[in-house]
Amino acid sequence: MPGSLKTEGIVIRSLRYGEADRILHLYTPDRGRIGAIAKGVRRSRSRFGGRLEPYFRVNLVLYEGRGDLLTVTGAETVAAHPRLREDAGALDGAARACEAVARVFDDGDPHAGVYHLLANQLALLDREPERAGRANALAFRVKLLLAAGFAPQLAACASCGDREHLVGFSGAAGGVVCTACEANAFPLDQKAHDFLLGALGRPLAEAPDAPPRALAQAERAILETLEHHAHVRLRPVGPAR
Ligand SMILES: [Zn+2]
Numbered sequence: 001m002p003g004s005l006k007t008e009g010i011v012i013r014s015l016r017y018g019e020a021d022r023i024l025h026l027y028t029p030d031r032g033r034i035g036a037i038a039k040g041v042r043r044s045r046s047r048f049g050g051r052l053e054p055y056f057r058v059n060l061v062l063y064e065g066r067g068d069l070l071t072v073t074g075a076e077t078v079a080a081h082p083r084l085r086e087d088a089g090a091l092d093g094a095a096r097a098c099e100a101v102a103r104v105f106d107d108g109d110p111h112a113g114v115y116h117l118l119a120n121q122l123a124l125l126d127r128e129p130e131r132a133g134r135a136n137a138l139a140f141r142v143k144l145l146l147a148a149g150f151a152p153q154l155a156a157c158a159s160c161g162d163r164e165h166l167v168g169f170s171g172a173a174g175g176v177v178c179t180a181c182e183a184n185a186f187p188l189d190q191k192a193h194d195f196l197l198g199a200l201g202r203p204l205a206e207a208p209d210a211p212p213r214a215l216a217q218a219e220r221a222i223l224e225t226l227e228h229h230a231h232v233r234l235r236p237v238g239p240a241r
Pocket residue numbers: 157158159160161162177178179180181
């Protein structure tokens with residue numbers, strides 16, 4: 001039914017459209033990923049100003065008609081994240097976080113926890129741009145798994161429940177595995193296991209760091225978990241800055 005909708009949202013992507021419009025991909029707490037058109041937004045006199053650029057957190061008024069795209073009729077800034085925009089590493093971190101959310105969740109698949117996680121990540125990259133890098137990007141992805149309901153089992157063997165001799169990780173099994181169950185697993189060092197536990201258990205701003213080998217293993221664990229449970233393949237986060 002056509003009507004107006006008020007929601008908070010984060011601009012995860014913004015595409016030029018026609019003469020002066022933009023198509024926005026937004027992530028919202030209650031509706032998940034939605035698409036909207038902002039008409040005339042690229043004109044200098046636009047009432048939206050620069051508020052509908054990627055990584056803005058905004059309060060929106062949207063008109064929902066019969067088409068797939070909603071129409072933006074109002075936008076107020078909640079957080080513009082200006083410092084994030086001046087740092088190449090933080091911008092890359094923000095882009096990767098938004099891309100991961102966009103890839104893992106389809107339209108109409110809301111997770112309020114994912115919204116808050118993304119808002120926290122953008123706020124952190126704005127407050128402390130120097131935190132951007134591989135450990136931060138992986139901690140975000142681990143928390144994304146948790147918020148989406150795919151958190152890997154880390155406390156005991158995902159195949160047999162053994163709490164000792166946890167030496168591998170299996171995306172198919174759903175977490176860490178013991179020496180007896182490691183047939184289809186890859187090796188997961190203690191430091192990688194500790195990184196995953198720390199990233200899951202602590203706030204993003206206090207997420208741990210780890211040596212490159214441990215981060216590479218943690219990244220593989222996250223990628224395999226996403227492939228098995230969400231059927232999504234994400235771009236590697238790459239080496240540390
Ligand atoms: Zn086992």
